[in-house]
Amino acid sequence: MQDLIKETEDQPKWRRKPERRPDDILDGALREFRARGFAAARIEDIAKHAGLSKGTVYLYFSSKEEMLKELVKRTVVPLAENMKNMATILSSEAENKSAEQILRAMLNVLSSRLDDEKVQSMPLLIISEAGNFPELVNFYRDEVINMALGALEMVINKGIRTGEFRPVKTYHAIRSLIGTFIMQVIWNGVFARKGDPKISMGKLMDDHLDIYLNGIKVSKEPK
Amino acid sequence: MQDLIKETEDQPKWRRKPERRPDDILDGALREFRARGFAAARIEDIAKHAGLSKGTVYLYFSSKEEMLKELVKRTVVPLAENMKNMATILSSEAENKSAEQILRAMLNVLSSRLDDEKVQSMPLLIISEAGNFPELVNFYRDEVINMALGALEMVINKGIRTGEFRPVKTYHAIRSLIGTFIMQVIWNGVFARKGDPKISMGKLMDDHLDIYLNGIKVSKEPK
Amino acid sequence: MQDLIKETEDQPKWRRKPERRPDDILDGALREFRARGFAAARIEDIAKHAGLSKGTVYLYFSSKEEMLKELVKRTVVPLAENMKNMATILSSEAENKSAEQILRAMLNVLSSRLDDEKVQSMPLLIISEAGNFPELVNFYRDEVINMALGALEMVINKGIRTGEFRPVKTYHAIRSLIGTFIMQVIWNGVFARKGDPKISMGKLMDDHLDIYLNGIKVSKEPK
Amino acid sequence: MQDLIKETEDQPKWRRKPERRPDDILDGALREFRARGFAAARIEDIAKHAGLSKGTVYLYFSSKEEMLKELVKRTVVPLAENMKNMATILSSEAENKSAEQILRAMLNVLSSRLDDEKVQSMPLLIISEAGNFPELVNFYRDEVINMALGALEMVINKGIRTGEFRPVKTYHAIRSLIGTFIMQVIWNGVFARKGDPKISMGKLMDDHLDIYLNGIKVSKEPK
DNA sequence: CATGAATGAGCCTTCATTCAT
DNA sequence: GATGAATGAAGGCTCATTCAT
Numbered sequence: 001m002q003d004l005i006k007e008t009e010d011q012p013k014w015r016r017k018p019e020r021r022p023d024d025i026l027d028g029a030l031r032e033f034r035a036r037g038f039a040a041a042r043i044e045d046i047a048k049h050a051g052l053s054k055g056t057v058y059l060y061f062s063s064k065e066e067m068l069k070e071l072v073k074r075t076v077v078p079l080a081e082n083m084k085n086m087a088t089i090l091s092s093e094a095e096n097k098s099a100e101q102i103l104r105a106m107l108n109v110l111s112s113r114l115d116d117e118k119v120q121s122m123p124l125l126i127i128s129e130a131g132n133f134p135e136l137v138n139f140y141r142d143e144v145i146n147m148a149l150g151a152l153e154m155v156i157n158k159g160i161r162t163g164e165f166r167p168v169k170t171y172h173a174i175r176s177l178i179g180t181f182i183m184q185v186i187w188n189g190v191f192a193r194k195g196d197p198k199i200s201m202g203k204l205m206d207d208h209l210d211i212y213l214n215g216i217k218v219s220k221e222p223k
Numbered sequence: 224m225q226d227l228i229k230e231t232e233d234q235p236k237w238r239r240k241p242e243r244r245p246d247d248i249l250d251g252a253l254r255e256f257r258a259r260g261f262a263a264a265r266i267e268d269i270a271k272h273a274g275l276s277k278g279t280v281y282l283y284f285s286s287k288e289e290m291l292k293e294l295v296k297r298t299v300v301p302l303a304e305n306m307k308n309m310a311t312i313l314s315s316e317a318e319n320k321s322a323e324q325i326l327r328a329m330l331n332v333l334s335s336r337l338d339d340e341k342v343q344s345m346p347l348l349i350i351s352e353a354g355n356f357p358e359l360v361n362f363y364r365d366e367v368i369n370m371a372l373g374a375l376e377m378v379i380n381k382g383i384r385t386g387e388f389r390p391v392k393t394y395h396a397i398r399s400l401i402g403t404f405i406m407q408v409i410w411n412g413v414f415a416r417k418g419d420p421k422i423s424m425g426k427l428m429d430d431h432l433d434i435y436l437n438g439i440k441v442s443k444e445p446k
Numbered sequence: 447m448q449d450l451i452k453e454t455e456d457q458p459k460w461r462r463k464p465e466r467r468p469d470d471i472l473d474g475a476l477r478e479f480r481a482r483g484f485a486a487a488r489i490e491d492i493a494k495h496a497g498l499s500k501g502t503v504y505l506y507f508s509s510k511e512e513m514l515k516e517l518v519k520r521t522v523v524p525l526a527e528n529m530k531n532m533a534t535i536l537s538s539e540a541e542n543k544s545a546e547q548i549l550r551a552m553l554n555v556l557s558s559r560l561d562d563e564k565v566q567s568m569p570l571l572i573i574s575e576a577g578n579f580p581e582l583v584n585f586y587r588d589e590v591i592n593m594a595l596g597a598l599e600m601v602i603n604k605g606i607r608t609g610e611f612r613p614v615k616t617y618h619a620i621r622s623l624i625g626t627f628i629m630q631v632i633w634n635g636v637f638a639r640k641g642d643p644k645i646s647m648g649k650l651m652d653d654h655l656d657i658y659l660n661g662i663k664v665s666k667e668p669k
Numbered sequence: 670m671q672d673l674i675k676e677t678e679d680q681p682k683w684r685r686k687p688e689r690r691p692d693d694i695l696d697g698a699l700r701e702f703r704a705r706g707f708a709a710a711r712i713e714d715i716a717k718h719a720g721l722s723k724g725t726v727y728l729y730f731s732s733k734e735e736m737l738k739e740l741v742k743r744t745v746v747p748l749a750e751n752m753k754n755m756a757t758i759l760s761s762e763a764e765n766k767s768a769e770q771i772l773r774a775m776l777n778v779l780s781s782r783l784d785d786e787k788v789q790s791m792p793l794l795i796i797s798e799a800g801n802f803p804e805l806v807n808f809y810r811d812e813v814i815n816m817a818l819g820a821l822e823m824v825i826n827k828g829i830r831t832g833e834f835r836p837v838k839t840y841h842a843i844r845s846l847i848g849t850f851i852m853q854v855i856w857n858g859v860f861a862r863k864g865d866p867k868i869s870m871g872k873l874m875d876d877h878l879d880i881y882l883n884g885i886k887v888s889k890e891p892k
Numbered sequence: 893c894a895t896g897a898a899t900g901a902g903c904c905t906t907c908a909t910t911c912a913t
Numbered sequence: 914g915a916t917g918a919a920t921g922a923a924g925g926c927t928c929a930t931t932c933a934t
Contacts, residue, residue: 021897035354039262043925053899058926123409128351130413131258141414171422172430175410179402186346186405187398190353191364199394207395215438266908276916278910287908481800485708489929499895501931510929569855574797576859577704587860617868618876621856625848628855632792633844636799637810645840653841661884690918712904722920727905899931910920 022060024050026074027118029067034121034189038068038129068129072136075122079113080144087151099159100213106151107177107209111201114181123182124189149174165216173216180208245283247273249297250341252290257344257412261291261352291352295359298345302336303367310374322382323436329374330400330432334424337404346405347412372397388439396439403431468506470496472520473564475513480567480635484514484575514575518582521568525559526590533597545605546659552597553623553655557647560627569628570635595620611662619662626654691729693719695743696787698736703790703858707737707798737798741805744791748782749813756820768828769882775820776846776878780870783850792851793858818843834885842885849877 028049032041043064044054061067086109090102097105113119130137152174159165184204251272255264266287267277284290309332313325320328336342353360375397382388407427474495478487489510490500507513532555536548543551559565576583598620605611630650697718701710712733713723730736755778759771766774782788799806821843828834853873 037260037262037351037354039260040355042923054925055900055927056898059897062926064925124350127347127409127413128260131260132263137413145414168434169430172427173434175406175427176399176403176431176434179404179406180399181402182409183398183402183405186350190350190360191368204395204398207392208399211391211396211399211438212435213438215434215436265906277908278916278918279914281909282914483706483708483797483800485706486801488927500929501896502894504930505893570796573793573855573859574706577706578709583859591860614880615876618873619880621852621873622845622849622877622880625850625852626845627848629844629848629851632796632851636796636806637814650841650844653838654845657837657842657845657884658881659884661880661882711902723904724906724921725919728918731905733904895932895934897931897933899929901929902927903925905925906923908920908922910918911916912918913916 021050021052022070025052025057025060026067026071030071030118030121030125033068033071033125033129038064038125038132065133068125068133069136072122072126072140075118076140076144079119080147082109082113083148083151087147087154090151090155099155099162099164100217102155103152103159103177103213104209106155107181107205108202110148111181111205114185114201120185120188123185149178152177159216163218166218168216176212177208180204244273244275245293246297248275248280248283249290249294252294253341253344253348256291256294256348256352261287261348261355288356291348291356292359295345295349295363298341299363299367302342303370305332305336306371306374310370310377313374313378322378322385322387323440325378326375326382326400326436327432329378330404330428331425333371334404334428337408337424343408343411346408372401375400382439386441389441391439399435400431403427467496467498468516469520471498471503471506472513472517475517476564476567476571479514479517479571479575484510484571484578511579514571514579515582518568518572518586521564522586522590525565526593528555528559529594529597533593533600536597536601545601545608545610546663548601549598549605549623549659550655552601553627553651554648556594557627557651560631560647566631566634569631595624598623605662609664612664614662622658623654626650690719690721691739694721694726694729695736695740699740699787699790699794702737702740702794702798707733707794707801734802737794737802738805741791741795741809744787745809745813748788749816751778751782752817752820756816756823759820759824768824768831768833769886771824772821772828772846772882773878775824776850776874777871779817780850780874783854783870789854789857792854818847821846828885832887835887837885845881846877849873 025046028046029041031049032046035041041064043057046067047054047057050057057067061070083106086106090097090106126137126140153170156165156168156170156173160167160170181201181204184199184201188199248269251269252264254272255269258264264287266280269290270277270280273280284293306329309329313320313329349360349363376393379388379391379393379396383390383393404424404427407422407424411422471492474492475487477495478492481487487510489503492513493500493503496503507516529552532552536543536552572583572586599616602611602614602616602619606613606616627647627650630645630647634645694715697715698710700718701715704710710733712726715736716723716726719726726736730739752775755775759766759775795806795809822839825834825837825839825842829836829839850870850873853868853870857868
């Protein structure tokens with residue numbers, strides 16, 4: 001349905017919408033890469049997911065490897081930009097907002113993005129194929145992770161500076177904040193069973209922040 | 224040192240212990256599985272790590288797949304037993320200990336085990352190969368994770384029951400507690416660079432627990 | 447220039463002559479066949495040389511193989527006819543001409559034809575693809591080579607009979623006469639470098655005949 | 670037969686003589702390369718000629734391309750050295766020998782080598798694959814042809830200098846001398862039919878030289 | 893007529909596994 | 914036991930050919 005041009009009244013027929021091809025293929029690739037790993041994923045299966053034959057895939061991607069790289073880039077670059085924009089807004093408007101408010105806003109964005117299965121698959125894919133694609137790892141670390149973690153670090157430091165937070169080690173604090181998401185992503189992608197209820201990333205984050213920030217804050221009258 | 228027979232009184236000296244072969248092979252397998260992924264790991268390379276030739280590996284393991292399973296089992300079963308023992312001790316002696324003390328003790332064991340690189344590799348291996356080895360995933364989840372998480376759940380519930388902890392959702396709390404370790408394991412195994420300083424799992428845990436437990440505890444006089 | 451229609455009186459200007467398409471295609475085919483060999487030549491590249499798209503080629507030729515056959519036939523048949531005509535003239539008018547004169551005339555035609563690069567490519571193409579296209583080889587041998595060599599044989603025998611030449615073995619003599627050309631064709635097509643000066647086939651022939659005929663002739667007063 | 674170790678009395682069994690493997694494979698490769706061209710030659714067929722399976726070939730050669738290069742090198746380097754040695758001897762002892770004698774000696778060696786079918790196949794192989802393997806062409810031209818032609822040039826020039834030969838153009842003379850062989854090599858490899866009698870390269874050469882040298886020599890009393 | 897997206901047969905190459913020595 | 918030569922299944926990739934538009 002999505003890969004057909006919508007029939008308009010005066011157009012006699014539908015036809016293929018070739019512009020969607022690369023995306024269709026990458027969808028299939030993601031499925032197979034996650035299901036079997038990059039090395040064991042077969043181009044023919046990827047093609048089948050997109051309703052194409054083996055050879056056609058090569059009209060759009062020159063190799064399996066290129067598909068992996070494109071996949072990561074397409075999914076991850078928007079997220080990176082998203083986060084970067086937030087970081088910019090935070091530093092300019094931050095005067096009015098507490099560090100807690102900023103952290104909650106940032107992690108809120110992250111958690112809502114992670115409710116998308118495709119985004120959720122990316123960390124697992126990277127983890128799985130790290131050994132064979134060091135450049136991909138570097139790209140991911142430098143363009144995505146460090147950017148995001150750097151933004152968090154900034155806010156935590158700000159909180160410490162203003163006396164809102166206790167003087168914790170930011171390196172550790174970041175891992176405490178992010179780890180919960182990673183854990184859940186892995187759980188969903190690796191261990192969760194078919195029937196298991198989906199856990200909302202947002203709720204998980206809320207609870208986590210409630211507790212963690214409660215623990216980190218310089219308390220006046222903790223509840 | 225480990226692959227030498229311990230000198231007994233009447234035996235003159237250390238010598239090769241052929242019974243260590245399987246372990247040597249599994250060491251090599253772990254390296255290669257982590258470096259290239261299961262599918263791309265070559266038996267010949269694994270054999271080389273153990274100073275053996277390709278064919279010899281098959282005297283000890285009937286297939287590459289069996290090596291993976293053995294590897295997980297051997298590394299993970301002791302940990303599972305370790306944790307199970309702790310759980311037993313906890314329930315019997317628990318009267319004397321606060322939930323916080325018990326949690327710290329349990330996570331202390333976990334973090335010290337995770338300082339061993341081989342143990343650290345296991346979660347990454349499982350994550351990478353989950354798609355191709357669902358039984359392995361099941362085994363890991365049922366024999367290791369659920370056991371460990373179950374023990375944590377028990378203690379958290381106990382803390383809530385006794386009024387030591389606020390009435391948090393245990394499912395979320397567990398992920399908050401464990402996520403930090405997972406995050407660090409992934410960081411070390413995937414993103415850390417050659418020169419990066421090694422982060423002690425124990426210190427990471429201490430800081431994490433200080434904050435998290437501070438956040439979760441029903442405070443009388445928070446620091 | 448060649449692929450434009452000759453201006454006729456009432457036609458205003460040069461324009462594309464679609465009937466030239468097959469020739470354009472064959473030109474491209476010859477280039478690619480020579481550059482990469484028949485098996486490795488890609489239809490798409492051939493089409494590009496003719497300014498057409500892949501599919502269009504199939505409107506004119508039903509397969510790559512057919513293109514090769516057509517190519518050989520079109521280039522070689524005119525040469526064959528050319529030589530045959532000469533042979534006819536030779537036998538009728540020969541009374542007036544010495545064997546030497548006739549040989550020089552024949553090889554003069556051959557050498558001037560071989561100054562055309564397309565013609566020069568044919569022997570190389572045949573040599574390269576002989577294994578895969580035995581019918582082509584047969585056609586070439588029977589329709590072109592034997593005809594030409596037969597004509598030469600006739601003249602040499604005539605020279606021997608009339609006492610103009612010494613009684614050489616015609617089989618060997620023919621190879622001595624023709625080999626020089628073949629050698630040069632191969633040199634040009636295979637070994638000559640970009641900057642190398644073009645060697646005139648005509649001059650090569652003149653020198654070769656001067657010497658060879660001097661060697662073969664029953665001398666009265668050799669120079 | 671050749672690739673088995675000869676059974677000796679006290680040795681119970683024969684076994685493979687693996688040292689011959691590379692040669693066996695190259696023999697098969699030459700056959701297939703000549704029969705179908707490099708691109709169309711299938712590794713499996715090459716292996717079959719050597720009584721091996723597809724995969725085994727890759728224990729000895731890392732790719733089809735490498736097989737081609739090895740093939741040319743192994744056949745051609747000995748010939749090159751052979752000719753170089755002759756050239757050396759010629760220049761040192763030449764005082765006693767006429768240019769004619771030297772030329773006859775040199776071409777005698779060449780023609781006897783060319784009676785070996787493997788050697789005869791090399792020029793055809795080079796010609797066929799020139800387009801795809803320019804380095805091979807360069808190697809062949811620089812290491813073999815130029816060496817051989819250079820030696821001939823030297824002798825011809827010497828003959829001219831001493832007044833033994835007329836002052837011909839050496840470039841043309843060389844082609845006249847060598848072309849006959851090339852012609853015959855092509856004839857044998859491309860056009861000759863199954864039943865055709867084998868032409869001796871030596872006899873061909875003798876006749877050719879008789880005539881050509883007779884034509885080139887400054888005659889006192891030509892026959 | 894032309895196009896070029898789509899197909900799928902075909903082959904090189906890799907490597908887990910076997911087995912004769 | 915140990916070896917490593919040999920096997921052959923499997924899959925990435927290319928490209929001649931087809932055909933809907």
